[in-house]
Structure formats: C-alpha cells, structure tokens
Amino acid sequence: MTLDFPVADLPTPDAKPASTAALMxxxxxxxxxxxxxxxxxSFRVTRPASLRFRSGEFVMIGLPDERGKPILRAYSIASPSWDEELEFYSIKVPDGPLTSRLQHIQPGDQIILRPKPVGTLVLDALLPGKRLWFLATGTGIAPFASLMRDPETFERYDQVIMMHTCREAAELEYGRDLVAGLHGDELLTEMFGADFDKRLVYYPTTTRETTERMGRITDNLSSGKVFADLGLPPMNPAEDRAMVCGSLAFNIDVKAVLEGFGLREGANSDPKEFVVEKAFVGDGI
Incomplete structure (x- = not known):
C-alpha cells in the first residue's frame, strides 16, 4: 500500500468533501x-479499459485540491485482477489532505486513478511452496483481499492463512466478511473442493479490545501460538511462503521473525520465500 493506506496523509486545515469535477x-x-x-x-470504482494488473499490486489514486492540483496516495487494489471494477479499502483521517475528502465520496462521484500498477505482493515474487501466509495489520489486508479472491492463489498453494491484526474487533469486519463470502462461494468450492474452508484460513486477532484471540502477529508467530491453534508445524523455508503488509515498524519486525524461521526476502526479479510491500511510508494519522 502503501499499504496501510493512505500514505503520509498528514494534517491540513479546512478539509472539504470529495470533488465531483467532471473533467479530471x-x-x-x-x-x-x-x-x-x-x-x-471501502469503495468501488469503474476500471480503466487499459488497466492490466496482477492481484496484489497498487495504484495511485486521489482527488484534486482547491487549486485543482491532484492529491495522490498509493492504494492497494483490493479486488482481484479479473474483476470488472476496482475496490479499495481505506482509513479515514479527519484532517488528512486526501482522506478528509475521500471519506465523503458517494456513488456517481469521480476520483483520479493513475493506471500504472506496481508492487511486490505478487505470486511471481515467491518460490513455489505448500502454504502461503498473508500477514497484515489494519488496511494492510487490502492486497490480500485481492489475492484471496484470485483462484490462481489456490492453484499454487495447498493452504492460505490470513493473519490479520487490528486494535478493535470491529476493525476486523472487512476481513471477516470477505473470507465468509469466499467460503460460501460456489465456484471456488467447485474448483477446489468441499473443504475449501480449510484451504483458506482466517486468523484474526486484536491488540486492544479483549476478544477470543489476541496478540500481535509477531508475538503469535514467535511464541508458536498460531501454529498450535491451527495444528500446523512452525514455518520452514521448504514449505512456507509469506507476504507482509502493514506499518513500516510492523514490516521490519515481521521480517526479522520470518528470517528467524529461515525464510529469505524476495522480489519480482529474485523470488524467495517472503516479500514485503516497501511502498508503505506511514499510516496517515
């Protein structure tokens, strides 16, 4: 997403609602x-006819300011590459230059979307493996929402585990709703079998509100709790692959944990066992 989007959304005075200018x-x-x-x-927009992207990539989107100058931020595309529309998932920053306006958009309004997708959270950046772990905080789940809805993900991996951590339980609802919909998807069940709900595992935790499952992703990985809860062996470089998306501090901490399991960081040009979205520079607060 960045990818706990929006990126570097710093306070600005006199924020106004979204523009609906017709000729942006x-x-x-x-x-x-x-x-x-x-x-x-979350919101959905029309898809440019020329846009081709790989599930997990991001684009620059935005709105014009009072002078008509574009305010752009990096947002992961939350919809899969086959979708006819584009979906995005965003935090609201009351005084943010972009999200103070973006949070007021309504169907029929227009936004700016630069059709040049990029990003490291793509399947081709990983070596073949057995299990794929998606590790996200907050709106960092967006690129994984795209990948979880892409059948190619399940053609490449026997099991996908979505670890998602937020402060409060309500902040997990986007992920819960998404995974529940996928578990009930007739096409995915037909393609991958009646046990598809075991192939896509959602492991949500909170860090502030008391819930059934709590704790940071790094702690649940390091302590082995998540492996015990799911009946899985600890991560190993022969079978496990991972993608990471969250705050800069989160990405650094998770990278250290994954390297402790023997996994190596890869890239589009050099596939390895895990990848981190480097576009993130801030959470906009």
Whole structure:
C-alpha cells in the first residue's frame, strides 16, 4: 500500500468533501461505498479499459485540491485482477489532505486513478511452496483481499492463512466478511473442493479490545501460538511462503521473525520465500 493506506496523509486545515469535477484527468466513477467503522471504509470504482494488473499490486489514486492540483496516495487494489471494477479499502483521517475528502465520496462521484500498477505482493515474487501466509495489520489486508479472491492463489498453494491484526474487533469486519463470502462461494468450492474452508484460513486477532484471540502477529508467530491453534508445524523455508503488509515498524519486525524461521526476502526479479510491500511510508494519522 502503501499499504496501510493512505500514505503520509498528514494534517491540513479546512478539509472539504470529495470533488465531483467532471473533467479530471484519469477520472473514474465511484460505484459503491461502504463504511465499516468510523475510521474505515471501502469503495468501488469503474476500471480503466487499459488497466492490466496482477492481484496484489497498487495504484495511485486521489482527488484534486482547491487549486485543482491532484492529491495522490498509493492504494492497494483490493479486488482481484479479473474483476470488472476496482475496490479499495481505506482509513479515514479527519484532517488528512486526501482522506478528509475521500471519506465523503458517494456513488456517481469521480476520483483520479493513475493506471500504472506496481508492487511486490505478487505470486511471481515467491518460490513455489505448500502454504502461503498473508500477514497484515489494519488496511494492510487490502492486497490480500485481492489475492484471496484470485483462484490462481489456490492453484499454487495447498493452504492460505490470513493473519490479520487490528486494535478493535470491529476493525476486523472487512476481513471477516470477505473470507465468509469466499467460503460460501460456489465456484471456488467447485474448483477446489468441499473443504475449501480449510484451504483458506482466517486468523484474526486484536491488540486492544479483549476478544477470543489476541496478540500481535509477531508475538503469535514467535511464541508458536498460531501454529498450535491451527495444528500446523512452525514455518520452514521448504514449505512456507509469506507476504507482509502493514506499518513500516510492523514490516521490519515481521521480517526479522520470518528470517528467524529461515525464510529469505524476495522480489519480482529474485523470488524467495517472503516479500514485503516497501511502498508503505506511514499510516496517515
């Protein structure tokens, strides 16, 4: 996402609602908006006919400021590469230059979308393996929402584990809703069998509100709790692959844990056992 989007969304005075200017460059039309909490929302927009991307990549989106100058941020595409529309998942920053406006968009409004996707959270950046771990905090789940909805992910891996951590239980609802929908998807069940719910595992935890499962991803990995809970062996470089998306501090900490299991960081040009989204520079607060 960055990818706990938006990126570097610093306070600015006199924030105004989203613009609906009709002649913005690279304009796309909002088709749906859903507010999950007072801090989180998702939205869908039309897809440029020329846009081709790999599930897990991000693009620059934004709105014009009062002078018409684009305010752009990196947002992971949360929809899969086959979808006819594009979905995004965002935090709300009341005084942020972009999200102070973006959080007010409604169907029919327009946003700017630069159709040049990039990113490291793609399947081709990993060596073949047995299990794929998605490790995310907050809106860092967005690129994995794309990958979880892409059948190619399950063609390449026997099992996908989505570890998602937020402060409060309500902030996990986007992920819960997504995974529940995938578990009930008739096409995926037909393609991958009646036990598809065992092939896609959702492991949500909170760090502030008391819930059934708590703790940071790094702690649950290092202590072995997640492996015990799921009946899996500890990560090993022969079978396990991982993708990481969250705050800069989170990415650094998780990288150290994964390297402790013997996994090596890869890239598009040099596939290894795990990849980290490097576009992230801040959480916009």
């Amino acid at each position: 460059p690279d304009a796309q039309t909002v088709t749906a908006v859903r507010h999950w909490t007072d801090r989180l929302f």
